[in-house]
Every structure is written in C-alpha cells, then in structure tokens.
Amino acid sequence: MKQDIHPKYTKVTVTCANCGKDFETRSTRSSIKVDICSNxxxxxxxxxxxxxxxxxxxxxxxxFAKATSQSK
Known part of the structure; x- marks a missing residue:
C-alpha cells in the first residue's frame, strides 16, 4: 500500500438527536450525529x-379522503 494516502481512522462519538444517547465508534470523521439510534x-x-x-x-x-370521495 502507498504511504500517507489513507485518511486517519480515529475514535469518534456518535450522538443521537432524538434521545441524546452517545456512544463511541471509529470513523474517519471527527464526530457523527444521527437522527435516530437503536436506543x-x-x-x-x-x-x-x-x-x-x-x-x-x-x-x-x-x-386520500379526497381521492376516495371523488372516485365514488
């Protein structure tokens, strides 16, 4: 493999916008925010x-109500 062409793979915190739960994973991004999590x-x-x-x-x-009333 070529040297110095791959992004840094570091630990990041994932934050859920819905419940606020945080958990740690690894990624090339600095932080991750998700709309909904498994919690x-x-x-x-x-x-x-x-x-x-x-x-x-x-x-x-x-x-849907308008469409069904017009079809009858």
Whole structure:
C-alpha cells in the first residue's frame, strides 16, 4: 500500500438527536450525529411512535379522503 494516502481512522462519538444517547465508534470523521439510534428506534424498542414531520400524515389523509370521495 502507498504511504500517507489513507485518511486517519480515529475514535469518534456518535450522538443521537432524538434521545441524546452517545456512544463511541471509529470513523474517519471527527464526530457523527444521527437522527435516530437503536436506543430510541421503534424496531428495537418495540414501541410504536408516530413521527409526524410538518403534518405530512394529515396531508396524506386529506388527499386520500379526497381521492376516495371523488372516485365514488
């Protein structure tokens, strides 16, 4: 392998934006921030949590209701 062409592989802290949990891993980046981690993800916790971003669910339901009422 060529010398001095590979990035530095160091320990970094990964921070979850949702629950605030920190854990350590190795990466070429200086820090990593994730939206959701295994500590708060519904698949791993077994709890269903609806994450509604800016009313997207309501907009979908409204469009779906309009489409079904027009087709009848």
């Amino acid at each position: 708060c993800h519904p698949f791993y916790t077994g709890k269903q949590v609806l994450v509604d971003t800016a009313g997207r669910v309501e907009r979908f339901k409204k469009r």
